[in-house]
Amino acid sequence: MTQSSELYAKDAQPKGNAPGTSPVKVVVPSRDAGQSEVLASRSGNAGFKREASPKQSREIIKLHKKLKREAGKAIADFNMIEEGDRVMVCVSGGKDSLTMLDILLGLKRHAPINFDLVAINLDQKQPGFPGGVLPAYFEDLEVDYTILEEDTYSLVTSMVPEGKTYCGWCSRFRRGILYKYAAANGFNKIALGHHRDDLLATLFLNLFHGGKLKSMPPKLLSDDGRNIVIRPLAYCREKDIERYAGLREMPIIPCNLCGSQNNLQRQVIEQMLKDWDRQHPGRVETMFRALNNVVPSHLADTKLHDFAGLRITPGLDVVNLD
Numbered sequence: 001m002t003q004s005s006e007l008y009a010k011d012a013q014p015k016g017n018a019p020g021t022s023p024v025k026v027v028v029p030s031r032d033a034g035q036s037e038v039l040a041s042r043s044g045n046a047g048f049k050r051e052a053s054p055k056q057s058r059e060i061i062k063l064h065k066k067l068k069r070e071a072g073k074a075i076a077d078f079n080m081i082e083e084g085d086r087v088m089v090c091v092s093g094g095k096d097s098l099t100m101l102d103i104l105l106g107l108k109r110h111a112p113i114n115f116d117l118v119a120i121n122l123d124q125k126q127p128g129f130p131g132g133v134l135p136a137y138f139e140d141l142e143v144d145y146t147i148l149e150e151d152t153y154s155l156v157t158s159m160v161p162e163g164k165t166y167c168g169w170c171s172r173f174r175r176g177i178l179y180k181y182a183a184a185n186g187f188n189k190i191a192l193g194h195h196r197d198d199l200l201a202t203l204f205l206n207l208f209h210g211g212k213l214k215s216m217p218p219k220l221l222s223d224d225g226r227n228i229v230i231r232p233l234a235y236c237r238e239k240d241i242e243r244y245a246g247l248r249e250m251p252i253i254p255c256n257l258c259g260s261q262n263n264l265q266r267q268v269i270e271q272m273l274k275d276w277d278r279q280h281p282g283r284v285e286t287m288f289r290a291l292n293n294v295v296p297s298h299l300a301d302t303k304l305h306d307f308a309g310l311r312i313t314p315g316l317d318v319v320n321l322d
């Protein structure tokens, strides 16, 4: 596996505006004095904070192995990453995307195939967003990266009536910009940090409010066919990710700096899943297994199963039930 920075050299430099991405400013800020505190709390590529106790170090190793094993299995099960892929790793600065980057870098080190990983952050200009934190972190990890800048915050706040949540439009704009950038810059895979609990919460959100039996797939072809989205943490538990990111002292940037509240219905469902997990250990695992074990003939979707065409198989012995 080649880890040469030459592989990534062209992504590590400011690219200017590529065709189709003209409104987006692409920058790679340099470190400044304000970031020294963040850097001081990390120990770089090796992955352990300097002051970790032996017990914490053991826990970090254990969690790292577990997350890597689960991500590796998801990647293999869904054929998420193949030889020669250029993977755009979307890093918002939350615990999930930071952990995904860390785990993918770990997997790449020992993978039997070659693929490129480039971290991408979109600075949407929310008030208080600490623009220097992620570039410093990426440099510390020695991963190649690009920072995109687009003031979707002003756009969203001017569109959405006061008192309403911005998150729907904010995420829609973010997705559009990232997908367009990936297609214009030769990335054939887009990695997102959603985990198992996100997949389950989406399932219940659709079940309770959408009238659909659907979740968030580990691998997805975008509607326009130009991008393949992968979710390498699809088998990982949120509480493991949270604990790992905390122990590793990752520079987590909260999503709600803008003051908006995320989807209330999703919050209620996430809490419901947490309560079930506490009160009925094993239930969440069982529910997740169900996503991999669908039986269309025992549901009621005529598009998935030919109920109308069911016929008795001729020639079979009739069993007398009397």
Ligand code: SF4
Pocket: 126, 166, 167, 168, 170, 171, 255, 256, 257, 258, 259, 260, 261, 262
């Ligand atoms: S909370 Fe996060 S997703 Fe919602 S509007 Fe703010 S930045 Fe966007």
